[in-house]
Amino acid sequence: MSYQLALKFFQLAKDEGMMGQGYVWIVAYGLTDIFDVVGSPALDVMNGVLGVEPYVEDTERLQDFKQRWQEKYKRENPGTKLNGPILSGLYAYDTVWALALAAEKAGYVNSDFMPSETNNGSSDFDKINTSKAAEKLHDAFLKTSFYGMTGKFHIQDWKLVSTTYKIINVVGQDKRVVGFWTPGFNISRNLNKKADLYTIVWPGGSDKAPRGWLLPANKKLKIGVPFKPGFSNFIQFENGKATGFCARVFEEVIDALPYEVPFHYEEFGDGKGESNGTYDSLIYKVYLNEFDAVVGDVTILANRSLYVDFTLPYTESGVRMLVPVRDKRQKTAWTFLKPLSADLWLGTGAFFVFTGFIVWFIEHRTNQEFRGPPANQIGSIFYFSFSTLVFAHREKIVNNLSRIALVVWFFVVLILQQSYTASLSSILTVEQLQPTVTNLDEVIRRGDYVGYLSDSFLPGLLKRLKINESKMIPFNSPEEYNDALSTGKVAVIVDEIPYLKLFLNKYCHNYTMVGPTYKFDGFGYVSDFYSFFPVQLYN
Structure with missing residues (x-):
C-alpha cells in the first residue's frame, strides 16, 4: 500500500473496532516508514501495530551524515522540518553510490544500439541488441560491494542482502524497538544473545498476547452430517456419532487445536434410513443457522459459496465416467506361439538347422564326436543346435571357426530367449x-x-x-x-x-x-462464513 492508502485503511479498521483487544496487526517493512513520513496521524490509528525493518547500526559516520543532510535540507527548504532521512532514503543514497562505483568499474563503452538484423533498410526494434554499456554496467552493479550508510551493501539473487531486522511496536506517540531478528538467535531481545522480547503492547493497550479464535461461552457446535448409507467409508452416522474418512479428518484437526471446541453431530435424515433432501438443502440449513457446520463429503461449488463458506479441499477433485470393460484375451493351448510371428518362428527354426550344419561341417573332419554313421551325424546336427537353446550341448568344440560361429549364435539365442519370455509373460498376465x-x-x-x-x-x-x-x-x-x-x-x-x-x-x-x-474443487467442510470454524481448518 501507499502511505496515504495505509493511513485510510487503518482509520477504517479503527472505526470498525478492529484496533481493539483481541486483534493483532503486523506490517512489513514497506509500511514501517509510514510513522516517519506521516507522523502523528499514523501513530494515532496504529497503536499496538507490530512492524519490521532492516537494522542499521547508528555509527558516528551515520550521525555526521544525518547532521549534514538536515543542514542542507533546511537551507533548501526554509520553514520546514524533517527529522533526517528515513531508512528508505538511506538505502536510496547507498544505491546511488553503488551505481556510481559500478559505472567507474565498467569504464567507457560505446553505447550505440546496433540492430542485429535489418529489413529493407528499416530497423526492427524487437531485434535490436542490448546496449553493450548497459550489459557491462549491469554486471558491475551486481558485483558491487561496499560499506555504506546502512552497513554492507551487497546484492545476492537480485536482492539487497540484510541479515538483521528490528521489531517495532507502536505505543502511543512512539515507535519502540522490542527486539531483533538475527540469523544466529532468530527472534531475541538483544543482538548478541538469546532473550525474550521486551513487553509488547497489543491493540487495545493490553500486554497479554491475544488468544485468537475463541468459542463463545456455553456454545456447543451443532455439526450436520449427511445421510449416506451407500458410501459409509466417507461418512456415516451411528448412535449419535459420525464415522468415516471425513469425520476422522475433522476430529484430527479439532484435537490438534490448543483449546477445546465442544460439538455434537446431528444427522440430516428422518431417523428411518431416509434422507431429508439434497446436499444443497443441507448446506442451506447452515445459512439458516439450523446447523453451525457440516462435516461430510460435500463438494465445493460456486453456487453453494453464495450462502456458506468452505474450508480448503481435502480430497482429489473432478468428475469422470465409470464404464464396464471387456476382456479381449483369448488363451488357448497354442498361446505359447503368440509371442513370435509365423515368419519369425520359421526363420528361427531355419537358423537352428543352419547353425548345426555349419558346426558339423567345420568339426566332423577333425572331431570324433561329429563322426559316425550318417544317421548319427544328422542327429548330431539337430541335437547340437537345439541343445544350445538352453546352453546344454555336450559336444566338445576344437576348431576356432566353430567357436566364432557359436559366439554369434549364442548372442542371438540370448536375445531371442529374453524377448520371447517377456512377451509371453505379458500375454499371460496383463489384462487386455x-x-x-x-x-x-x-x-x-x-x-x-x-x-x-x-x-x-x-x-x-x-x-x-x-x-x-x-x-x-x-x-x-x-x-x-x-x-x-x-x-x-x-x-x-x-x-x-x-x-x-x-x-x-x-x-x-x-x-x-x-x-x-x-474439474471441481473436491470435498470441503462447511460453515457460516467463519462464524465458528477454527482458522486451522481453512489453512
Missing part, C-alpha cells in the same frame, strides 16, 4: 481390457441411460453436458452401481473421482474410469 464406452457423445448418440449419485449436484452437470433428464437414473451405493452396469440398465456412471475410486477398490476387474475429467 477395452472399455465399452469412451465418451459421453457416444452415450448421447445411442440414447443410453446414465447413472449418477442421488442427492448430489450431478443432475445439473449432466444437463449442461446435453444428457436428457429422462435418461438419468440415480443410485445410492457401489452395489447399485455394479448391478446397473453389469445388467446393462445404464451404459455409464458419472460421479466424482473419490466415489469412483472407492467403487473400483471393490470391483476393480470389470470396470474402469474413462473420458475427460470435469
